[in-house]
Amino acid sequence: MTDNATVEKPWPVFRSLAAYSPAFFAADLIAGLTLAAIAIPEQMATARLGGFPPQIGFYAFIAGSVGFAMFGGNRFLSCGADSTITPIFAGGLAALAASGSPDYQGLAMALALLVGVVLLFGGVFRMGGIANLLSVPVTVGFLAGISVHILVSQMPGVLGLPSPTGPILERIAVLARHIGEANPFTLCIGFGVLAAVMLSENINARIPGALLGLVAATVAVIAGGLESRGVHVVGAVPGTLPLPSLPVVSPEHWVRLVPLSLLVAIVVMVQTAATTRSFPSDPDRPADIDRDFLGAGTGSLLAGLFGAFPVNASPPRTGIVAETGGQTQLAGLIAAGIVLALLAFGATLLQHVPEAALGGVLLFVALRIIRLRQIATIYRQSRPEFLLIVATAAAIIALPIEQGVAVGIILSLLHGIWSTTRARLAVFERVPGTTIWWPSNPHVAGERVPRVAVIGLQAPLSFLNGASFRADAQHLLQHTQPAPKLLVLEASGMPEIDFTAAQSLLELIRECGRMDVAIAVARLESQRAQDAFARFGLFDALPKQHVFHSVEEAVRALAPKA
16 A cells, blocks of 8 residues: 555656655666667757757757656657657748857757746646647648658758758759769668668667667778768767757747747647657556646756757657666756766767768658658558648648648648538337447448437537537428427537537527427536536527437427427
8 A cells, every 4th residue: 555655656757756766777778778879869960950060959858768758658759859750940040040050059048948838838837638639641741841851851861962941842953963973982881771661670679779879880980081982971079968058049930930939839739649659668557648748848948948949759769668668757867967977078989970960860850751651551541630630741742841731720720620510410119129329320220210310519619610500400400301390409429519509509599499499408418518508598599398318319208288
């Protein structure tokens, strides 16, 4: 009893370390070492993707790991620099300052602070539902578009060509024209690292293929003197550790960063929720998404204070922690400690790492986030939603990336609205030999009671569909023969009713009165719908005792009178 009570008690910080057992340490150590081996090349590559020196990626990983361990709930989740959000905010920041400049880094720090505040706000006020703003097709299209951005941004480094500027389609055309001028050494390094990572992933995801590829590429550069043959390297990496500081950013730029911070925060919420649901701390309990927002938000705040950029949950790294037996967030803290030690004592080891090798790592990341099987499944099962994938990916590719993400979110919301407006009135029939009333179906035999109509709506009743629902009900009453004398509203599928829809229901009740049709409500199960009936006066408008627990009760009580 005492042990269980200790485990159940919610700690304000380092929740996953509550009731820590020494028996967990060996597993956490192995998971932490594996995580560090995966994270070191990935964080360097992600920093390069955003236009930052490699040590900034390490700062982000350390901040994300510590912040999430302090306030996050999931015991496996790895938080740090992430290739999903990096192209989004890098495009937005580049519109305000030159990539790689001190102003650029200051803006990135300010953005991290804003994203952290939004995430903390979402966690404190339990806004986990925001994670559902992006539907699956829109998310798949979003990742496909991001993948194209990563591929186009990294191919110049892998090919040994100058990076073209301008819209992404124009950059693709420039690269295609100059592909014959590719440097064979950078080409071999980039695609060699890509092959090493892919091979390692196919054999066992625990093998740090990216780290092995980087080490082999670095040795090849040093041994072959490839820097003199056009192979660019990372160069000197400062061994100094960051000190906390606030970014020096003008009020105008703070204001201009707000829309970008909201877009990035929404993507972080979506990915954090997906990650923690995929790798739950306890499979028997729902994931505490709001708590994980607090962890990711704290990670972004620390990143902003220590010179880095916004951080995000990483599904692949989280999977590594879970698969290698990690028990708590100590695994992430161990990995962060290793990265910190590398910064403090081994930064000189990184100066000969070829940029093409980091490009190879990012090529693998880009290819991995394209969900080809899911795209094929959606294409087979729902062509309209497949068009959502295409439209979202096209918007992210053709438009400035932050605008493309905004378009994706709008498309997702419009898709939800469209799905709700498609919900139309359903006619119910009784299953023969039972008291069960079920939506009529041409493939299932059903029976109706003369002069009784049973209708329902299998969606929230709102301003989007209230008028059409009322019109369908009136059409049913006027054109059914023999004319119904009892109308039963089967309300189990209506979890919510808004003001506009309530007015439509009130008009329907009055219309039934004018037509001398009795009206009843059955199975009003949703607490929110019950509150709406009371708040909007629907209970008062109904005849007394015309609310029933089942359709059969309503029919037996009122059909004879009809």
